[in-house]
Amino acid sequence: MRVIFSKKLLLSIAFFSLFFACSGGTEHVDFSSSSSETVSSSSSNLSSSLSSSSNPSSSSSYISSSSSSLNPSSSSNPSSSSSSNPSSSSNPSSSSSIAISSSSMQASSSSAKSSSSVGSSSSLTPISPRDSILNHIDDNWQRLGYSSKPTKYVALTFDDGPAGASTQNLLDVLSQKNVKATFFLIGQNIRSQGTWAKAIHDAGHELANHSDGYNGLGGNTPQNTISTSLSAASTAIKNITGKNPNLFRAPSVEYGNNLTSVCTQQGLAIIGVSIWSEDYQSGITATTITNNVLSRSADGGIINMHEPNTAPNTVSALPGVIDGLRQRGFWIATVGELAIIKSKSLQAGVQYDRIQ
Secondary structure: OHHHHHHHHHHHHHHHHHHHHHOOOOHHHHHHHHHHHHHHHHHHHHHHHHHHHOOHHHOOEEOOOOOOOOOOOOOOOOOOOOOOOHHHHOOHHHOOOOOOOHHHHHHOOOOOEEOOOOOOOOOOOOOOHHHHHHHHHHHHOOOOOOOOOOOEEEEEEEEEEOOOOHHHHHHHHHHHOOOOOEEEEOHHHHHHOHHHHHHHHHOOOEEEEOOOOOOOOOOOOOHHHHHHHHHHHHHHHHHHHOOOOOEEOOHHHOOOHHHHHHHHHOOOEEEOOOEEOOOOOOOOOHHHHHHHHHHHOOOOEEEEEEOOOOOOOHHHHHHHHHHHHHHOOEEEEOHHHHHHHOOOOOOOOOEEOEOO
16 A cells, blocks of 8 residues: 555656646746856956956056156146156156257157056156157157168257248248257347247247347456346247247357356356358358268267358258258257257256267
8 A cells, every 4th residue: 555655656746747847837947047147247247347457458558767858847647547648748848957849749759568457557657858859769760761770969050040031941941851950049030020939939949049139248248238138038038938048059159257157147058069050151052051060060069050041041051961960870959859868957157069
């Protein structure tokens, strides 16, 4: 009886199990499927989150620091997740010792190292002005026609401007050749030709003091006369750039103790000449001007040229000067940039005929 009952019980259990399976009872399967999808979704979200956190392209970038120009004044926002822009991360022209043209920062393009860390952000350090300039050279020397990376540097300068409408011819050549220069401007010319002084500045060139007129200030010229002239020119330049210049070249490059004292008082480094183009000489040809510059060029040299109001053949000579310097491996810079490249702090009242 017990055996029969047990057999009936087992048969009943087997029957109902078979019936349940055949009748499509799938709750357990559906539950398992739903649970599986939930776990899969959670895993996917976690994986996606971790992937995003470790992806260098989504993490904060930083630029390692080392140098220069000149004095970085703009700070980067550490909370930003975008790459730092070298051209906006430092302001070279804010340096108290030298000024650098804005183009140097515009043109600079430096490599950014990407750092990633789950749960933490990387800090941003501005690139130094010197590194910014050197990175710009690295990025552009080939497209500018150099046969190899330049290892010598010269500063290109122009005196006596602005020269009115003819200044634009000079600016056009410099723009076509992608060159920035330092313009030593006369105060009275700035006041009468303010549009062209602004054009020089807007093109990214460096503006510097060449006194208020053409009278010599060397020798025993009284200090008050010198002070009035230099102050007037600096004020005229500040009205264009928004800041006082810190570079000065005397008319006819003639100096004296009184002039040196005033330059020291007014925070002006004295910029001389080591490479004379002699473009101001009466009847000189463009070919002779070009040869004068190329034959006298040396690393750290400062080239003296003039605007068309006092040197009518300068514009014609300039393309040959620039091409010839590049063929000889010279990078052409402003005075401020040259000082930065050479890691030289220019001091007020000190004369620099060459920067090494």
